[in-house]
Amino acid sequence: MTRSYGNKEITFAALAGVLYAFFGLLHIVEGLGIDTGMAGLLFIPGDILGGFCLLVIGAVFLNGLREMLQGINAGVSFVYVGILMSLIFMAVYLLIMGGNLLDSFLVPDDYEGWSVMESFRPGIYLGLLSLIGILYWKDSFSSNEVLVFLEGA
Amino acid sequence: MLGIPTKSKHTKGHNMNEKTLDFIEPETSVKVLKVTGQKSSRKRILDMGLTPGTRVDVIRRAPLGDPVEFKLKGYNLSLRKREAETVLVEVLK
């Protein structure tokens, strides 16, 4: 059986896994009211549930990494699902950002001193990584049956 | 541990290979021998294709141990253990 993954997949899983898990933890720590000193710079909101979600995405990538390192062929599907989840969250947070912007015009009193960057968060910019991933693996995504459903073919 | 049936329960049948479907470990293939149980659930299970002689692959248990996922006739089906218990099978070597 040929391996359906290579070093690129492994590197990607490691990178995305570590980043998502780390940022997820930062969200949670901030959410518990502990100042990490990184909140302003990295746009990290104190959001325990949102942090949990990023942590889960990180764990999905890292489990894919673990399986690939063990030589389990299907391990790569964790990477694909991880990419899919990170894109879902990116879309959700972009929608919410747009929604908040709209809301700030509707009820300006509730948004005093608010700027749209307050809705900009790691879920959005980390998603760019997956976007690059999906563009890079576009071919394998469409030829590989794993994500036939993504392409709808 | 979750999802592992206790040993105290008996499997039905005389043959060593005859077991009820809820006892089969994932990644095992079996052949259906007979469906017992309540009339309505028996009929439904038969309708879904678990007729005698059908090959069934046990795929996995749900994260909490129940229900269980099977593959048969090219599609995936899940049954709670309570339903799987009514299907008598023979393990394929």
Added chain:
Amino acid sequence: MTEKITVALAGNPNVGKTSIFNAITGSKQHVGNWPGVTVERKIGKRVYNDVMMEIVDLPGTYSLTAYSLDEIIARDFIIEEKPDVVVQVIDATNLERNLYLTTQLMELGVRLVIALNMTDLALAKGDNIDEKKMQEFLEVPVVSTIGSKGNGIEGLLEAAIDELHKTRVTENVFTYDDQIEENVEKLRAVLESDPYFAHYPSRWFSLKLLEGDENIIKKAKESNSYSEIQKIMNQTDAEILEAKVADQRYKTIQTMLRQVCNINTSHLSGSDMVDRVVTNKVLGIPIFLSLMWAAFEVTFTFGTPFMNIIDIFFGWLAETATNVISVPWLASLVGEGMIAGVGSVIIFLPNILLLFFMISLMEDSGYMSRAAFIMDKVMSKFGLHGKSFIPLVMGFGCNVPAIMAARTIEDSRDRLITILVAPFISCGARLPVYILLAGAFFGRDAGVVIFGLYALGIMVAVLSAKLMRSTILKGEDTPFIMELPSYKLPTLKGSLIHMWERGKIYLKKAGTIILIGVVGVWLLASIPAPGSNGTFASEEVYGTTKSVIGMIGQVLEPLVAPLGFDWKIAVALVFGVVAKEIVVGSMGVLYGVGEDEESLSNILAAGAMTPLAALGLMVFTLLYVPCFACIGVIKRETGSWKWTLFQLIYGTSLAWGFAFVIYQGGTRMGLLA
């Protein structure tokens, strides 16, 4: 237009029947219920080649037994209403099990056309299907379609019209062993000699009798030839026969499949690989919870600006109306009664549309059954189905879309229980009440109190489910037999249609009830109480002791006095049925501090209420009669005033009981004094 025909659309669940239905009828659909039950019925129209077709979407079924309501509805429609043509939609990637239903439809003696759907996916999977051979074998027209793209629809309609003009209908392609056939023939002879049975397809009816089908036996009992029928039936054992029939149907299908197609079973499919991840022992549940949170955020956070738009618009409209109308009572009726009433119906629309858009994505992609698979163990402990989890979770945002989301649960009893307990999940509208009261009375511990209320809501919901399951909704447990369909890309069009359907149903069916409720409460608050000298709908009357609602409050006072509530709170609770957050505003008005929450909490904490009564009030607000919008959707979804009333009485009794125990018990024990 020359001809008018009825076409019934049959098929297994998850075969793309809805996309075929949408592709045929476009937006010309009517969604209602099958008579007497809450199973949904969709009817659409399409004119093709001068033929006016009425398309009836039958419930998705795997078989046609008498054990499930969906199957009874489907087969009764075919037998009793006799549609001109039945189109069965078949999933080309899953022929064997799909053809099982075909065998039964053929035995029913209907004019059948097969829509071989999702042929693109079958091809991608490496399956090779020879439609021509299949058509020859079955002696039924087979048309290949791709519902999601609308391919093959015209060919399908053409085939349906052609089939109608053929004279012969095949009803016994599938034959069973000699012993069964012999008994079938004997029964057929009896049935065909009795005019009572002329209405029914005799071969199918005979087989069902032999299988011991309860509905069919009941029908036969009403005939004069039942004793004769019974004699023949007694010669066979229904249990053995039923297994044999299923077995032989599948054997025939297998024989046919070997000739007409070449199925690729060798590789691990994409679906299997995705399932390895999303139903993973460790990660499956966290992944599911994350996706739930994403759906929750979109529904409620992203929905907020849209709710504000509606709020602002109706606020403006009410104000304009009040300014324009010079008669004060009429201005109040139009502004505070009717326009506010319509606004309170429409305000829920963004949540409902967004939630159903996402539910549709989950259902159409195939993830919904995985969610049920993952959560079933937890939910079954409380006598519920895995699919009950999503409606209950969505209840934290708003109970209205949550109750509507119970639609996804197939079994009617599981669905009913989920609807009845969903209002106990603490929604967003109750939070302002908690924040005010917990803030005023519990200071630093407010967070713990609020958390406790959410926990209580969950406990009451699941324990009530368990209680109902073991008492009033007892009965044979429905077996859990669920297909995990392969993943598919949901289509935007399909999800939008689904979302819009739900919104329409909500506005039409629940809207009226909500509107009547809101206007009704306005009237109660505006009509001066007998004996008081106020004027109708004037500010000095509205909602005070001088109004009917004030009078009701005073009448109710003895009932709520044991809970430590006075008449003002009773009135606020009556107002709270309009929407729970109104409890706070009404209390402000009644305690004479207007909308200012700060002064309200000061007055309350200064002794208008004891902390125990405040705690009781929060619990009461959580559990008593849900808002009019909830009542409206409960009525619409259960289709019964009896169950709606049951929910109201059950909830209010629980609310009273809890508040009583907290206030009386707490006072006796000297707690929080």
